Amino acid sequence: METLSVQIESKSENESLARVIVSAFAARLDPTLEEISDIKTAVSEAVTNCVIHGYEEKDGIIRIECTIEDNELTINIKDEGVGIEDIEKARQPMYTTKRDKERSGMGFSFMEIFMDELKVESEVNKGTAVTMVKKIGNIS
Amino acid sequence: MQAKVKNNTLIIYVNGDLDHHNAEKIKKMADTKIMENQIKNVIFDFENSNFMDSSGIGVIMGRYKMVENIGGKICAVNMNQSIKRIFSISGLFKIIDQYDTASDAMSVIGEEE
Ligand SMILES: Nc1ncnc2c1ncn2[C@@H]1O[C@H](COP(=O)(O)OP(=O)(O)OP(=O)(O)O)[C@@H](O)[C@H]1O
Ligand SMILES: [Mg+2]
Secondary structure (H helix, E strand, C coil): CEEEEEEEECCCCHHHHHHHHHHHHHHHHCCCHHHHHHHHHHHHHHHHHHHHHHCCCCCCEEEEEEEEECCEEEEEEEECCCCCCCHHHHCCCCCCCCHHHCCCCCHHHHHHHHCCEEEEEEECCCEEEEEEEEECCCCC | CEEEEECCEEEEEEECCECHHHHHHHHHHHHHHHHHHCCCEEEEEEEECCCECHHHHHHHHHHHHHHHCCCCCEEEECCCHHHHHHHHHHCHHHCCEEECCHHHHHHHHCCCC
């Protein structure tokens, strides 16, 4: 098993950094361009949610932990922000609590569509953790 | 981020990834240009952009809402495969017209580049 563990400040500049770091780690599995783009989108959605919702654009730390086991990439992205009251509702397509900020409510839908598994854990005023799994080159 | 105004049409040359970070810059720039120039149509040119996430949907939907009531159009051109996928999954293609190049979009809108 191989692991990657990084923490970044909750800033919009770091969204692209997170995409680059995780996709460089994933490159070890020799993914296709489409798989890389799936991973980048999912990471971007999760990290952006920490910045916008978790920490409401204030200071905070975002933790990213990845593992590679066989052909499976697991990505865990965590904040210690405001948390989510109703996770099931939050995961619904087009559901957003920030419509005034031009959010479309598609973030969780993209994570679900582009990855093979999505788990969301959250506690109000404690934070949110998103775990995503993707099998690379799945032609067994 | 670069932009060009031609009569009532604004072309936005998206430079780099259209994520939350760049979305805020594009919105500010686009809205200033839209106000100053009585813009009716907006063309997003993705030639120099390879990536867009849900933040980009917000940018495009927001500008759509600004011009739809005056009969304006939003177009997207020069999109790569992964940006097209985001458009189609999110349903953006129902309200946004897609062309290969900005000049194709311009000629349909009725203006010359
Ligand atoms: N890390 C988080 N901390 C707190 N709340 C969150 C977090 N992630 C998501 N949420 C909540 O879940 C809702 C849905 O998230 P999702 O990413 O699907 O949509 P969005 O961020 O509102 O819009 P979009 O992602 O399309 O810009 C958010 O509006 C927010 O209320
Ligand atoms: Mg989101």
